[in-house]
Amino acid sequence: EVQLVESGGGLVQPGGSLRLSCVASGFTFSNYYMSWVRQAPGKGLEWVACIDSYGSAIYVDSVKGRFTISKDNAKNTLYLQMNSLGPEDTAMYYCAAVGRSGAYCYTVPVRYNYWGQGTQVTVSS
Secondary structure, eight states: OOEEEEEOOEEEOTTOOEEEEEEEESSOGGGSEEEEEEEOTTSOEEEEEEEOTTSOEEEOGGGTTTEEEEEEGGGTEEEEEEOSOOGGGOEEEEEEEEOSTTOOOOSSGGGOOEEOOOEEEEEOO
């Protein structure tokens, strides 16, 4: 059974930092494309960042230079280091995975076939 379990969310002041984690099981983590996707209150899903099986990463423009996606294949864990957080980063953050033949780092959330339950990030003073 595939499982993705996120943690690390919380309440942080503007300008602060958080590190999200996502522990994966039930599939060959190292071979999969892994992304972080977020959903702000009242809005749709927004793809944030993706890392491929080689460790190369891409980001949505709004988080470039502030967020860093990484992974530890030995621990089957995906991370998102978030710095210089602002109120616009408030959202539920999900990790998502895709590994079917021909897949790559999709920037469209619906292309991912495995999802975690999410972890809430709230940026507020």
